[in-house]
Amino acid sequence: MRIDILSILPQLLESPFSDSIMKRAQEKGCVEIHLHDIRKYSLDKHHKVDDYQYGGGAGMVMSIEPIARLIEKLKSERDYDEIIYMTPDGEVLEQTHCNQFSLLKNIIILCGHYKGVDERIREHFITKEISIGSYVLSGGELAAAVLVDAIVRLVPGVLNNETSALTDSFQDKLLSPPIYTRPPEYNNWKVPPILLSGNQPEIEKWREEQSLNRTKKRRPDLLD
Ligand code: 6GU
Numbered sequence: 088m089r090i091d092i093l094s095i096l097p098q099l100l101e102s103p104f105s106d107s108i109m110k111r112a113q114e115k116g117c118v119e120i121h122l123h124d125i126r127k128y129s130l131d132k133h134h135k136v137d138d139y140q141y142g143g144g145a146g147m148v149m150s151i152e153p154i155a156r157l158i159e160k161l162k163s164e165r166d167y168d169e170i171i172y173m174t175p176d177g178e179v180l181e182q183t184h185c186n187q188f189s190l191l192k193n194i195i196i197l198c199g200h201y202k203g204v205d206e207r208i209r210e211h212f213i214t215k216e217i218s219i220g221s222y223v224l225s226g227g228e229l230a231a232a233v234l235v236d237a238i239v240r241l242v243p244g245v246l247n248n249e250t251s252a253l254t255d256s257f258q259d260k261l262l263s264p265p266i267y268t269r270p271p272e273y274n275n276w277k278v279p280p281i282l283l284s285g286n287q288p289e290i291e292k293w294r295e296e297q298s299l300n301r302t303k304k305r306r307p308d309l310l311d
Pocket residue numbers: 172173174175199217218219220221222223224225226227230231
């Protein structure tokens with residue numbers, strides 16, 4: 088899978104992708120992540136990428152030209168399955184989006200800033216608009232990092248059996264059960280005895296009950 092990320096602050100996105108699973112996914116050849124600086128596609132002598140909004144009002148708008156030029160260049164090089172705009176007024180990201188995106192070959196992710204991008208970019212280039220929750224970030228970069236992390240770990244070959252995504256919270260619409268490791272007792276706080284019993288069918292039953300109870304209590308919306 089190839090992911091092209093378009094931003095006016097691409098340096099913000101370097102560290103999230105240069106360690107751990109994201110790093111390994113790229114080294115294994117499962118994903119290619121390409122960061123693009125929108126500013127480099129501005130023809131303005133000061134590399135300007137924004138302007139005042141028509142009709143007046145506070146806040147700058149990201150201009151159409153540099154973004155359009157960059158998207159057109161990428162589209163001339165390969166076909167894209169999805170061109171995603173990160174915006175607080177997009178669809179709220181769910182695991183189902185991530186599962187779908189992880190199966191695609193080439194995607195572009197556009198990070199917004201200031202008041203956002205000129206509406207014509209959204210109308211003519213963007214195929215999906217994604218938000219990561221009901222709060223406002225100062226730019227789309229951190230949201231893009233969240234989206235890419237959630238997608239990349241699902242790309243076939245990225246996770247091994249040990250770290251399998253199949254047992255994640257949300258993958259089966261339930262939260263994960265509580266987990267424990269050694270020691271079996273700390274400060275008189277004990278690991279639930281069932282987990283030490285060696286009775287695998289009973290352990291699985293306990294885990295399912297815990298998942299269900301936890302989901303009922305914390306995220307009843309997932310059960311609807
Ligand atoms: Cl995608 N962008 C910004 N700027 N703020 C957000 C967001 C995105 N998702 C939630 N808040």
